[in-house]
Amino acid sequence: MVMDPEAALVATCGLGRTDPRLFDEVLDWLALNHRLIRPDRVRSLLKDRAERSARVLAALAAFTREAVGEVFLPGLIKEERAKLAGLEDREVEDLFTNGRLTPGSSGRELDRTFLEWGFRRSEVALRRLSRSPNPNNPANIMLLMRAHYGKSARAEILTYLLTGQPGSSYQIARMIGYNQSTVIRALEAMSRGGPVITEGEGKAKRFMVDRNSLAQALWFPGPESMPVFLNWGYIFRAFEDSVTVCRDIETGEFAEVLKVEVLLDLSERMTHLFRNAGEPLQGLAAPDPERLRQPGGEGEIGAFAGRVQGVILKALSGNHLT
Numbered sequence: 001m002v003m004d005p006e007a008a009l010v011a012t013c014g015l016g017r018t019d020p021r022l023f024d025e026v027l028d029w030l031a032l033n034h035r036l037i038r039p040d041r042v043r044s045l046l047k048d049r050a051e052r053s054a055r056v057l058a059a060l061a062a063f064t065r066e067a068v069g070e071v072f073l074p075g076l077i078k079e080e081r082a083k084l085a086g087l088e089d090r091e092v093e094d095l096f097t098n099g100r101l102t103p104g105s106s107g108r109e110l111d112r113t114f115l116e117w118g119f120r121r122s123e124v125a126l127r128r129l130s131r132s133p134n135p136n137n138p139a140n141i142m143l144l145m146r147a148h149y150g151k152s153a154r155a156e157i158l159t160y161l162l163t164g165q166p167g168s169s170y171q172i173a174r175m176i177g178y179n180q181s182t183v184i185r186a187l188e189a190m191s192r193g194g195p196v197i198t199e200g201e202g203k204a205k206r207f208m209v210d211r212n213s214l215a216q217a218l219w220f221p222g223p224e225s226m227p228v229f230l231n232w233g234y235i236f237r238a239f240e241d242s243v244t245v246c247r248d249i250e251t252g253e254f255a256e257v258l259k260v261e262v263l264l265d266l267s268e269r270m271t272h273l274f275r276n277a278g279e280p281l282q283g284l285a286a287p288d289p290e291r292l293r294q295p296g297g298e299g300e301i302g303a304f305a306g307r308v309q310g311v312i313l314k315a316l317s318g319n320h321l322t
Contacts (some may be wrong), residue, residue, distance in 0.1 A: 001316055002163050003139045004232040005033075006177070008043040011236035013056035014264045016050060018243065020096045020121075029130040030064045034072050036133070036143060038151060042073065043178045050244075055287045056095070057078050059117035066113060084118065097118040097247070104303060136226045144218060153186045158195065158209065164229035165279065166199070166208035173278070175231050214301045230278035235312075238273040240265060242305055261268050263292045266301060274308055280315040285307065 016023040032039075046054050058080035059074035060195070083088070093302040095114060108122040133140045135147070141163065145155035156176040164175065187207050190196040196215055199206050215226065235294065245266045248254060254262050271286040284307070290299040 001139055001231045001312075002159060002227050003123060004142065004306075005036055006038055006045055007232035007236055009037060010034050010042060010045045010049060010057065010233070011240065013053040013060065014240040015236060015243065017056065017095060020098075023096070024124065025130075027060065027063065027067075027124060028126050030060070030072075030126065031067050031126055032130050033132060034064050034068060036068070038146075039075065040155070041075055041177055043077070044179070046076075048237060049240075054279075055084065055117060056119065057250050059114050062117065063111075063113045063314055064126060077200055080117075090118060092118050095121040138225060141218070141227065148218065153182050154190060156261065157183060157186055157190070158214065160229055161196070161207065161209045162211055162214050163226045166204055166206045168203070172207065175229070175230075177231075177233055198319075199243065212303065216262060229279060230280070230312070230315070231276065234273040234277040235308075238270040238277075238308075239305065242301050246301060249298055260293050260297065263301065264289060265298050267304070270301070270304065279310055281308065284311060 009030075012023060016026060044058070046057070054076065057073070058077050061077050065077075087234045092115065097267075112119050114121050114124075133143055135144050142156065142159045145159045147156060149155045149199060153176070156178065157172055160172055160176050160322045169180055169184045169187055172187070173180040176183070181261045187196055191198050191207070195209050197208050197210065197290060199208065211226075224290070249259055249262070267287040267289070271284070274281045274284055285302045287304040
């Protein structure tokens with residue numbers, strides 16, 4: 001699988017709140033690797049997430065800035081600080097949804113930085129055990145592309161075309177998390193004597209690369225060794241949505257008469273996101289509507305999520321969904 005650092009970071013601010021250990025591992029990783037994160041992609045991936053995720057990320061960015069003494073996501077911090085200042089009822093909430101401060105936090109003080117952003121958790125103790133990504137690992141090809149083509153949309157476009165399928169500018173923009181106009185400009189520039197090849201005209205125009213040549217330029221053995229490209233932003237968003245809705249059902253946020261409609265809507269959203277996340281998930285069977293209508297219908301959502309995880313694991317081992 002192609003690893004997506006920005007998608008993983010944004011997901012940490014939602015899904016990661018259910019797992020304190022994972023959240024703190026990300027903080028540790030950022031202390032060493034924060035320069036690898038692309039602020040423009042972070043902003044793009046945040047657009048369709050819960051508003052609270054942006055504030056969690058701003059708190060995480062502020063902590064990282066203090067820990068390393070370098071600017072990190074300054075635009076996001078400024079925007080979210082202004083929003084926070086404008087809140088009339090500024091309440092402090094638990095950062096972690098399981099009600100725990102952090103593992104082994106007994107006797108530790110609350111973390112000052114996160115508290116300033118309205119989140120209660122114990123003081124962070126970085127372990128400094130993280131390492132930089134290995135550029136020879138095929139999963140890190142997006143980072144390798146950035147080293148070759150700079151911090152622009154070109155790196156993500158070429159990563160997709162090398163590891164995914166030929167596509168239109170719209171398809172490529174959707175898969176890599178950029179707006180279409182940015183992708184079109186980059187594709188046009190790279191197709192004028194560059195690595196991108198065009199086929200067709202107008203809306204039927206598709207873009208591709210010579211995978212053998214580009215793989216050799218990157219010192220990869222060949223296209224057959226390339227990892228699978230998935231839209232991790234879609235995948236993480238679907239999982240986060242399911243966790244939030246099922247937790248709300250469990251805590252009685254929805255009247256019994258509304259629960260079925262809530263589950264059916266969730267099923268539709270998850271299915272759409274997963275099927276559009278990449279080739280291995282395109283043929284995924286949706287949750288059974290009849291089971292969703294039965295008592296305990298949220299169990300069908302859990303089973304669906306389990307099937308998705310199984311498909312992803314098969315793709316990791318090179319066996320796609322058939």
